Amino acid sequence: MRKPDTHSVTHDHLLALVPTGPVWQVDWGEIWSLWPELATLDTCPQDPIHHAEGDVGTHTRMVVEALVADPDWQGLPDLDRANLFWAAILHDVGKPAVTKHEDDGRISSRGHSRVGASIARELLWYAGSPFAWREALCGIIAHHQLPFWLIERPDPNRLAIETSWRCRPDHICIHAKADALGRTCQDQRAILESVGLAALTFKEAGCWDHPFAFANDESRVAFFELEHRDPHYAAHEAFPCTITVMSGLPGAGKDTWIAKHRPEHPVVSLDAIRGELGVSATDNQGQVIQAAHEQVREHLRAERDFVWNATNVTRQNRLRVLRLLRDYGARIEIVYLEPRPDQLRRQNRDRPDAVPDAVIAHLAKKLEPPQLWEAHRVNLV
Incomplete structure (x- = not known):
């Protein structure tokens, strides 16, 4: 298991570092000193086509500043606002572990969302963060790129329903908007449009700010198990054991x-x-x-x-x-x-x-x- 750092991080301290109005100022000096995993972001390169702003640390700070300036984020309840704030801080923490220089000169970081969720889970476990709060945050990190490409999938409605059981769709769209704004790239407007269309897809699927409501437990289990299962089908529940x-x-x-x-x-x-x-x-x-x-x-x-x-x-x-x-x-x-x-x-x-x-x-x-x-x-x- 990860050994606790000499600089002890507690959940209460994390909450205290979330910016508040009317200034909404981020204490970057204190935040960046919390964990060595954050310092490594400053030396992790990114592909200049999608991230002309430079290293992952620069991108992360730009994303967080964009989030904090967003009225949608500012209007959230305190714990939700804190959850999204720390999700933004940690959303790319997995990149240093998976970043590669490809033969064609490009830089890739495939799998960084999943790795980042694991790193965040361990950090927040040691910080004593409540389980539900922590897992909601890890859900955002694990799926934070989904709004960028949701509408391009063969069945975006089904994927929207699945995602609603893995993280809050309204929260992940707020994060995705900040993630798009917190970068320098040629296709920023197209990315923001994709995020907007993803939000419409979640709303049309009936799962914008809550998990999709299945008819019963078996209907939910069968939907995730069977690729072409109708989400509205009310399954018969009769179990031998x-x-x-x-x-x-x-x-x-x-x-x-x-x-x-x-x-x-x-x-x-x-x-x-x-x-x-x-x-x-x-x-x-x-x-x-x-x-x-x-x-x-x-x-x-x-x-x-x-x-x-x-x-x-x-x-x-x-x-x-x-x-x-x-x-x-x-x-x-x-x-x-x-x-x-x-x-x-x-x-x-x-x-x-x-x-x-x-x-x-x-x-x-x-x-x-x-x-x-x-x-x-x-x-x-």
């Missing part, structure tokens, strides 16, 4: 939660299977996963409620699990646990089978908490 899928870093308290809330349920536990097979957490996990899937299928064939207990901290890993459960028509509830960093370390040390710090650090870098669209119910603890 309900499966609780645990999610959280080692030491998060999954076993404790299960003992308290699902004491009567059988548990498919990767830790338990590793113990039975003599496989450590750092060994190849193929045999462990195969044995777990065999247990899962046995419960599903018997239409038996049970708990799947594993870290499941990346969307890709959860997707493998969820696809198997969906094949049997099960109702799925994800339970995600996330203690504070110091509490996590303490709880892991106190376990009889404590996981090496290196393993936790590796998982923490890839952490993608479950989103509300992933299952019939997502319980965030």
Whole structure:
């Protein structure tokens, strides 16, 4: 896990640094000293065709200044205004990790949105930011370029509905407008027009300032699962069993939660299977996963409620699990646990089978908490 900086950053301090009226002045000296990840932006180059203003640090400051001058941003509630402000500060924080000089002389930064969301999540976790506030901010960073090209996609209406469950469409459009204004390029007007058309698409889809309203939970799960699913279709809900899928870093308290809330349920536990097979957490996990899937299928064939207990901290890993459960028509509830960093370390040390710090650090870098669209119910603890 990331070691706390000597300069301690707290969520309250982040809120205090958000500009207020009537001056709306940004304290760049204080902000740029918070994290070393920001200082690296000043030496990260950008493609001059899209960013003639220069390095990522210059672009970031231009975006933030454009945001702070926007009456739409100024009129937001305090917490929303703070959320968008810090999203703008951190929106390109992933670029230094992925920026490349291509053979044709161009500069690319493919994947920087996803990487940036991961970096921001870790920074804000250590700052003690509230989970919902933090994840809303990371959602903006992960999808901040979407309004630029939404209308060019084959089915922009469907993508608008999907996006409304990943971040606030009205907020991401406010950010995108500032992102367009905070750069020097030939096609700035075209970008702003695309953002305006994206806003109209979200409004026409019925999800401008809230997630699209599906008829029920199964309708939502099926829509994200099936490419051509009608979002307005009211799916029949009849499930043979309900499966609780645990999610959280080692030491998060999954076993404790299960003992308290699902004491009567059988548990498919990767830790338990590793113990039975003599496989450590750092060994190849193929045999462990195969044995777990065999247990899962046995419960599903018997239409038996049970708990799947594993870290499941990346969307890709959860997707493998969820696809198997969906094949049997099960109702799925994800339970995600996330203690504070110091509490996590303490709880892991106190376990009889404590996981090496290196393993936790590796998982923490890839952490993608479950989103509300992933299952019939997502319980965030």
